[in-house]
Amino acid sequence: MEEQDYLKTYDQRAYATPLLSVDSVLFTYHEQSLKVLLVQRAKHPDKGKWGLPGGFIDMQTDKTIEDTVMRKLEEKTGVIPPYIEQLATRGNAVRDKRGWSVTVCYTALIAHQNCRVNISTVSEVEWVDSDRLDEVDLAFDHREIIHIARERLRQKALYSIVPAYALPEKFTLPELQHIHELLIGKKLQKKSFRRRIEQADLLHETDEKRALGGRPATLYTMKKSSGSYTFIRNLG
Amino acid sequence: MEEQDYLKTYDQRAYATPLLSVDSVLFTYHEQSLKVLLVQRAKHPDKGKWGLPGGFIDMQTDKTIEDTVMRKLEEKTGVIPPYIEQLATRGNAVRDKRGWSVTVCYTALIAHQNCRVNISTVSEVEWVDSDRLDEVDLAFDHREIIHIARERLRQKALYSIVPAYALPEKFTLPELQHIHELLIGKKLQKKSFRRRIEQADLLHETDEKRALGGRPATLYTMKKSSGSYTFIRNLG
DNA sequence: CCAATAGTGTCTATCAGACATTATCTA
DNA sequence: TAGATAATGTCTGATAGACACTATTGG
16 A cells, blocks of 8 residues: 555544643742742633643644644733743643543743733733742642743753743843742852853843842843853852 | 533543654664664555654553553563653644654663664664664654754763663773763763762772773672762763 | 942862873783 | 773863952932
8 A cells, every 4th residue: 555545544533542732831030939820720620720821732723832832822921932942741541530641841931021911910810939839729730740840940040041031131140140049949159150151151231220229230131042051060 | 510520521532633652762882882773664654764663652551651652662672771761742733644743752771782682683673873874764753853862862971871771781981981972972081981970979880890802891880860860060 | 327239359179171100901 | 011991190270169358329
């Protein structure tokens, strides 16, 4: 049989496959803490519980999995986050009551101010402090997924400046250091922190400053592709 | 409607979902080079081309995706590799001629000698030198997947001794250094290489030695959980 | 002036790179 | 003894940690 004939007679629906979805752990930095975007589920299963923004692939509109991820995140935040990276894929027979299911998970970062303002007023979508997730009733295995995402981001904080994507376009070095400290879970030496970023030439110094009761801090922007730079030696 | 009722009436086949498969890039070290296990495809599509060992999730027998991965690898090699790690998931509308498809990919490592001997005699399964993949006609997007796996393993060689899983249980330090050199793509200082492994206390020195025309090299085994140790500073 | 926050100077410790030297095997 | 391969000694350079110091704002 030729391939052409095979493809003509091939029927995708003839084989039962697991449920396949996409979920994102979207982090931001706001009011000195790390927050995760959660959505209150409007439908069964786990209706009423909080879950990650995500959903099913639409084979008509989405050309790649990343299209699905961006579409779902844009629905909730109004914009496509500047940092999106695949985290892991989880699949087993029991994570979803409907049966065998697989979810492709992503980590995303966004500046809090860049999200559509009504997020805080629409009750179904909320930023939750990543240290208060214990108080939230989470759907499926989303608590584990968030934990894995946070751990991965902690690693990135040790050898990259990826966490900068959770800040506004212009930010200060103390701000960036603080989000790294939150992720790593310990205080860092400001000298060490500044030195490595300076030596790697990752940021562009603007001529603006911002004061918070003391000496004003210089505002910086990320240089192109600084997000993919990795230091050869870790912090912490 | 209660969740119970919802689940009773839920019909998974009502929604079309992408084709979902699992693929593994299984590496080993043999005759001074890095090899990848490839399987000649017996069925359409891409019949006759070479592809990664993998297949579909069997919802009856597999409880998790890792079950599928292990089952498929055992079918080809006779054993379950000592190192299996999720690599990435790729999914889009065009990678498979049958339509929208998603593959969850894994990297695995195994000692060459531990594979079933008949691998080299059965024509449909073959170890291919990872530097000669250009000469092979590969199915789907498997060339890209192998490339991603190799790149990830290169990173691991910089900050871990994960590549040791591609060696037999007992191995010499020059052997381990050589597979790291293959992966990193440059010669390493043996002093540096030995020092870091010694200081991290990752290996157990056996009282056996192996000679290759010069001073015999000491044989080592990995200590428990050495595979998950990460150095704070990279080689290379 | 003081309090607060930003940013620097400089010493130390750690660890990878370089490369010469020594050790132990076979022919 | 020569050649080959394994293993060590030791110096250098890069970079993170520690911590004291200076700088710049507001009150």
